[in-house]
Amino acid sequence: MLAATARVAGDFDLAEESVQEAYLAALSAWARDGVPDRPGAWLTATARRKALDVLRRRQVLRAKLPLLVEPDATELDLPDEVAVPDDRLRLVFTCCHPVLGREAQAALTLRLVCGVSTADIARVFLVPEPTMAARITRAKKRIAAARVPYRVPEAAELPERLDAVLTVVHLLYTTGHTAPTGGDLVRADLVDRALHLARMLAALMPDEPEVRGLLALLLLTDARRATRTDAEGRLLRLADQDRAGWDREAIDEGRRLVLDAFHAGRPGRYALQAAIASLHALAPSYEATDWPQIVRLYDALLDRWPSPVVALNRAVAVSMVHGPTVALADVDALAEDPRLAGYHYLPAIRADLLHRLGRNTEAAEAYRAAIDLVDNDAERIFLTTRLGRVQPGSAGPAEPPTVR
Numbered sequence: 001m002l003a004a005t006a007r008v009a010g011d012f013d014l015a016e017e018s019v020q021e022a023y024l025a026a027l028s029a030w031a032r033d034g035v036p037d038r039p040g041a042w043l044t045a046t047a048r049r050k051a052l053d054v055l056r057r058r059q060v061l062r063a064k065l066p067l068l069v070e071p072d073a074t075e076l077d078l079p080d081e082v083a084v085p086d087d088r089l090r091l092v093f094t095c096c097h098p099v100l101g102r103e104a105q106a107a108l109t110l111r112l113v114c115g116v117s118t119a120d121i122a123r124v125f126l127v128p129e130p131t132m133a134a135r136i137t138r139a140k141k142r143i144a145a146a147r148v149p150y151r152v153p154e155a156a157e158l159p160e161r162l163d164a165v166l167t168v169v170h171l172l173y174t175t176g177h178t179a180p181t182g183g184d185l186v187r188a189d190l191v192d193r194a195l196h197l198a199r200m201l202a203a204l205m206p207d208e209p210e211v212r213g214l215l216a217l218l219l220l221t222d223a224r225r226a227t228r229t230d231a232e233g234r235l236l237r238l239a240d241q242d243r244a245g246w247d248r249e250a251i252d253e254g255r256r257l258v259l260d261a262f263h264a265g266r267p268g269r270y271a272l273q274a275a276i277a278s279l280h281a282l283a284p285s286y287e288a289t290d291w292p293q294i295v296r297l298y299d300a301l302l303d304r305w306p307s308p309v310v311a312l313n314r315a316v317a318v319s320m321v322h323g324p325t326v327a328l329a330d331v332d333a334l335a336e337d338p339r340l341a342g343y344h345y346l347p348a349i350r351a352d353l354l355h356r357l358g359r360n361t362e363a364a365e366a367y368r369a370a371i372d373l374v375d376n377d378a379e380r381i382f383l384t385t386r387l388g389r390v391q392p393g394s395a396g397p398a399e400p401p402t403v404r
Contacts, residue, residue: 001044002112003087006094009051012112012140018054022047088113088193089200093153095139096164099146104139109168111136114190116175123180123375124171126342158205166214166270169197173218178376185229185378191222209264213271216257220277223247223254235382239286251281269305272297291320308337312346324356344373348383351390360390 001022006015022043036042095109103125110116110124122132153161176190198215205211227241258278261271276297283289298314312334319327331350340346351366367387374380 001040001047003091004044005047005051006091006112007087008048009055011144012108014051014054015047016112018047018051019043021050089197089204092165092168092197093161094143094148096161096168097143097146097148098160099142099148100139102164102167104135104142105164106168106171107132107136108139108143110172110175114172114175114193116172116190120175120180124175162205162208162210165201166210169194169201170214170217170270172197173221177221178379181375183377184233185235185376186225188225191225194218195222209261210268210270212257212264213261213268213274216254216261216274217270217277219250219254219257220274220281223250223281229378233378234385235378238280243285246281251278254278254281267300267304269301272301272304276301289320291317295321308334308339309343309345312340312343312349316349319353319356324353328353328357342373344370344379344383346370347373351386355386355390363390 001019002015005018006012009015009018025046026039026043030036030039091113092109095112096105100108107121107125110121111118118133118136119129121136122129125132172190173194176187176192176194178185179187179190195215195218198211198218201211202215223246224238224241226247227236227243227245229235254274255278258271258274261267261274267275276294279290279294279297294317295314298310298317301310302314312331315327315330315334318330328350331346331353334340335346335350347366347369351363351370354360354363354366364387367383367390371380371383371387374383
């Protein structure tokens with residue numbers, strides 16, 4: 001609804017207000033007349049009419065609408081549902097316009113395209129909620145001031161936006177894969193939306209290796225969705241997941257896409273991450289995973305994308321090849337990086353490594369630090385359980401590091 005209304009309004013704030021007014025109108029109209037056959041179309045048409053009414057009242061319709069709206073934008077007969085994803089893709093490309101910085105692009109997409117709360121977006125970026133709210137507001141104003149058209153860019157414009165679009169789709173998936181807050185580990189609506197957008201991009205740019213790499217990464221990671229928690233919703237480590245429950249069809253498709261991306265030439269960061277996910281998916285067990293090859297892939301990934309999060313994930317693989325002592329030294333070095341301040345996986349991984357070394361007092365301290373930083377209930381329960389195993393009086397065996 002927001003995407004379709006934004007095409008008419010050319011203004012994100014006006015589009016959001018119009019959508020909210022459409023919901024209010026539905027409360028009274030549907031109670032009186034019944035729910036229409038196509039409620040989504042009814043709501044979207046109403047929101048678009050309200051946006052047009054506002055534009056007319058401002059008496060700037062003739063001056064501004066041609067700059068902001070595609071030729072069919074004033075049509076109020078809604079297209080079939082298959083047209084809705086195109087509207088979403090237009091909105092993604094609008095949010096990823098070069099006039100915005102990368103963080104602003106991602107934050108605006110999560111808020112407008114995906115409906116992620118400002119509080120959750122702030123958690124993703126490890127900043128206070130008021131700071132993120134201000135960033136989103138500034139991003140909207142920049143889009144409006146630059147008169148950015150609401151459309152998929154021409155072919156010549158795609159290269160400068162593609163990396164940003166891939167980044168926000170990946171971030172959307174990550175936000176759904178492990179929700180920043182709430183009681184559930186996964187937000188399936190965000191995961192499914194990210195997968196859908198990735199497939200749309202693959203259809204739009206079938207010859208782009210990194211598009212195939214991103215789709216492969218999402219498919220291979222999401223193949224484990226049903227086994228990431230037990231029947232009670234408790235988080236399970238990768239080592240404890242039932243591999244028989246993984247989606248083999250998604251794994252096969254992802255594996256083919258990885259091979260296609262690698263055959264195209266020098267693999268990018270998404271193709272490399274997908275290759276790592278592929279090795280996990282194809283391994284008969286956690287212990288039998290090709291950990292040396294995973295370390296080599298992480299080395300290549302760090303060369304392409306020198307991220308501290310990548311380096312932290314590499315440390316987990318290093319612990320399986322060279323032992324926890326070597327990996328702990330890498331993790332302790334990363335603790336000095338301010339970009340990981342507030343990132344709860346760092347103390348969580350450090351705690352697992354300390355536990356494997358028998359340094360349970362230090363492990364307990366690290367688990368407490370991780371618990372203080374996490375806002376997802378499933379992760380907090382998991383970490384609290386792990387803490388109980390390393391506190392005085394517990395005698396559990398050393399276990400592999402936490403990989404989810």
